Amino acid sequence: MKALMVIVRWFRARLISYSxxxxxxxxxxxxxxxxxxxxxxxxxxxxRRYLWRAICQYRCQAFARKPWxxxxxxxxxxxxxxxxLLLVRRSRNRPRKTSxxxxxxxxxxxxxxxxxxxxxxxxAKLTERYLQLADLRFALALFFGGGILYPELLxxxxxxxASIRPYLDRYRFEYLVQYCEYSAHSSLRKAYLNSQGVKIxxxxxxxxxxxCRSAFSSFDQYHAWELTPRSIHDAMHMECGERFSFNPCASxxxxxxxxxxxxxxxxxxxxxGPDLNLxxxxxxxxxxxYKVIVRPHPNPNYANNFxxxxxxxxxxxxxxxxxxxxxxxxxxGLVVGYLSAVLVQAMLRGRSVLYVKDEYLxxxxxxxxxxxxxxxxxxxxxxxxxxxxxLPKEAV
Numbered sequence: 001m002k003a004l005m006v007i008v009r010w011f012r013a014r015l016i017s018y019s020x021x022x023x024x025x026x027x028x029x030x031x032x033x034x035x036x037x038x039x040x041x042x043x044x045x046x047x048r049r050y051l052w053r054a055i056c057q058y059r060c061q062a063f064a065r066k067p068w069x070x071x072x073x074x075x076x077x078x079x080x081x082x083x084x085l086l087l088v089r090r091s092r093n094r095p096r097k098t099s100x101x102x103x104x105x106x107x108x109x110x111x112x113x114x115x116x117x118x119x120x121x122x123x124a125k126l127t128e129r130y131l132q133l134a135d136l137r138f139a140l141a142l143f144f145g146g147g148i149l150y151p152e153l154l155x156x157x158x159x160x161x162a163s164i165r166p167y168l169d170r171y172r173f174e175y176l177v178q179y180c181e182y183s184a185h186s187s188l189r190k191a192y193l194n195s196q197g198v199k200i201x202x203x204x205x206x207x208x209x210x211x212c213r214s215a216f217s218s219f220d221q222y223h224a225w226e227l228t229p230r231s232i233h234d235a236m237h238m239e240c241g242e243r244f245s246f247n248p249c250a251s252x253x254x255x256x257x258x259x260x261x262x263x264x265x266x267x268x269x270x271x272x273g274p275d276l277n278l279x280x281x282x283x284x285x286x287x288x289x290y291k292v293i294v295r296p297h298p299n300p301n302y303a304n305n306f307x308x309x310x311x312x313x314x315x316x317x318x319x320x321x322x323x324x325x326x327x328x329x330x331x332x333g334l335v336v337g338y339l340s341a342v343l344v345q346a347m348l349r350g351r352s353v354l355y356v357k358d359e360y361l362x363x364x365x366x367x368x369x370x371x372x373x374x375x376x377x378x379x380x381x382x383x384x385x386x387x388x389x390x391l392p393k394e395a396v
Contacts, residue, residue, distance in 0.1 A: 018064040019271075022359035024210040024367065028235060030063050031215045035237050042216075050191035051146045053216045053239070058153045058184035060212035070152075077151035084155070087162045089130045098122070102201060103173040105164075111179045114203060114223045114246040121177060126170070129162040138195060142188070157185040161192055168196055175201040175221065181208075181238070187218040194220075202240075204228070206248075206341025209364055210235050227344065227370045249348040255329055264290040264386070265318070265328055267337030270302035273358060274338065276309055278379060284314045285383040293318050295328055295342075336382075339364075343374075356382065 021027050034056045035042075041052040062070045100122035104113060113121050139158050143149050160183075164176070176193055180186045181202055190200045199220035208214065208228045215236040222240035224233070226247050233243070266283060269276075283292055292315030296306040310317060318328045325342055326349075329335060335346040336354045339361060343353045355361055355376040364371040377385045 018061060018213070020064045020211050020213055022363050024363045027210055027212050030060055030212055031210075031236055034060055034215070047142060047191040047195065048146050050187040050218055051142050051148075053187035053218050054153060054157075054185050055148065055150065056237075057187065057214075057216040058150055060215045061184055063212055073152045074150060077155040081151060081155055081158075084131070084136065084158050084162075087129060087131045087158075088133055088136060090132075097170060097172040098124075099172045101173065102175045102177050103167060103171055104177040105167060106177070106179050108179075112203060112248055113177065114244065115250050116244065116246065117177075117201070117223075122171075122173070124167065124171065126166045128166050129159075131158070131162045131165055135161050135165060135192075138192060139188075142191065153184055153188075156183075157188045157192075160185060160189060164193075168198070173198060175199045177201050177203060178219075179203055179205055181205070181214040181217045181219075181222075183217075187216065187239075190218045190220065199241075207339075207344050207370070208232055209360075209368060214238060225344070229369065232368070247348060249345055252326060252349060255346070255349040255351040262291055263293065263331065263333045265293045265295060265332030265335045266315075267335070267340050267342055268294055268296040268306050269304055269338045269356075270297040270299075270340070271338075272304060274356070274379060276305060280309055280312045282379060282383045284312075286386055287314045289387050292316065293328070293332060295320060295323075334386075336386075344370075347374075354386070 038052050038056050042049055042056065044052070100120070102113075102117050102121040104111070104121050104123045105125065107123070107125055113123075136158065139154065139161060143154050167173075167176070176198055178186075178189065178200055179202065180189060181204060183189070186202070193200050201221035201223065202217070202219040203223045204225055207225055210232055216238065217236075218239040220241045222233075222238070222243045224243065224245050226245045228245070230243065233240075264286060269279070283294065286292055292313075294313055294315055295318035296303055298320035325345070329342070329346045329349060329351055332346075332351070334352045334354060335343060336356065337343055338356050338358055343355065347353045353374070355371075355374050357376045357378045361371060361376060
């Protein structure tokens with residue numbers, strides 16, 4: 001039984017694992033080829049244009065997975081589609097609905113509400129899921145009417161609708177706040193909500209760059225971090241009725257003054273690639289000069305073998321499940337790591353940051369103004385760079 005569970009976990013990890021190309025030109029080539037092939041369908045009328053935008057996003061993301069993973073995911077989804085009938089319930093009459101302009105239903109700490117809409121936003125959390133028969137008809141008609149079927153995409157969309165239907169029955173709102181530019185069915189969310197007389201407002205997860213991950217997503221409103229230029233969205237053929245930008249740390253006080261010579265916060269890499277043995281050695285050497293605090297990613301899917309290396313680290317560990325990210329920033333003098341939204345937030349709050357170079361950063365500096373200016377050092381030189389008699393000015 002244990003062996004079976006290990007195999008199941010392995011397959012699940014492979015199915016949800018994506019590896020996007022670090023070279024933005026390669027990603028852009030995939031996106032553009034998809035656009036050239038389906039531009040006519042995406043420019044069509046009605047909800048079906050959003051189906052094709054979703055298919056383009058799904059197919060772009062498929063390039064970041066092993067072919068057998070795409071095949072298996074669709075086989076499993078096809079087998080599971082009949083089970084969605086178990087989610088169907090009768091229509092419910094709920095004459096008294098709570099009204100608001102924006103409804104936020106994602107309760108993860110990373111899902112922020114932009115200051116401009118915060119006073120108009122109601123946060124809610126429901127645990128039940130169900131569908132009305134009309135919801136299921138809408139999803140099936142969209143795909144089968146378009147003459148194309150990707151079972152994985154369809155099943156994820158139906159499950160999402162089942163999570164939204166309870167809110168539609170209990171609340172009257174103009175915009176549903178979502179954090180889903182990475183979801184291949186983001187355009188389908190817009191199509192469904194618009195059919196219900198509701199709009200979708202997307203709030204970005206963090207800094208953005210040209211990637212198949214977000215390409216072709218569609219929203220009524222888009223709230224991006226200030227450092228993200230519109231040209232990045234245009235390059236990915238993203239679509240939104242209105243675009244706003246905001247500072248995610250605007251409502252948070254500046255980081256308190258700290259002795260940067262004494263406390264170093266390091267963000268454990270969330271993706272495979274860096275030499276973790278070399279990294280541990282570098283951090284342990286830095287411990288001779290700094291109090292080192294290492295923080296892994298809160299999502300186990302992005303832990304990148306942290307558990308296996310934790311006992312080798314001589315420094316302190318920040319538990320991402322018990323310590324808020326801004327508390328971690330507050331008690332460090334310098335935040336170091338690979339590409340991460342945390343580094344951006346630390347910078348916005350006035351904390352010194354240092355990036356560790358990798359292929360993603362090398363690609364970003366070619367077209368992203370923010371990353372052209374950030375201080376960076378190779379992993380091999382990390383400890384010698386930060387152990388110099390005086391910290392180099394560019395890292396301040």
